[in-house]
Amino acid sequence: MELVDASPKRFTNDTPSEGNLVLLWAGDDLAVHGSLIQELKAAGIPYFSRPIGNYSLRAFPNRFPPSSALPLGFEVSVLSSDLQKSKLILVRVEEQTA
Numbered sequence: 001m002e003l004v005d006a007s008p009k010r011f012t013n014d015t016p017s018e019g020n021l022v023l024l025w026a027g028d029d030l031a032v033h034g035s036l037i038q039e040l041k042a043a044g045i046p047y048f049s050r051p052i053g054n055y056s057l058r059a060f061p062n063r064f065p066p067s068s069a070l071p072l073g074f075e076v077s078v079l080s081s082d083l084q085k086s087k088l089i090l091v092r093v094e095e096q097t098a
Contacts, residue, residue, distance in 0.1 A: 022078065024087070035096065036093045048077045049075070
């Protein structure tokens, strides 16, 4: 009796996302941020979004205010294997929201 692999092998053209997390976009434009997140989801690209400057002044009391304004906005990062495709999406989103 010949032994064979019991599980069928699936061949797909989709390569799994892998690599390091790299910054795709940072800014305070909520329209760009929202559209970018939607387009990345629609394309099936995993992403990480976080607010910039998100800390409570109560948690870090300081008698003297900072000399410059705190940065506000969002950062959106993707895996390095998805960066090129994500950059094309970003260009399209920025053109649509301009």
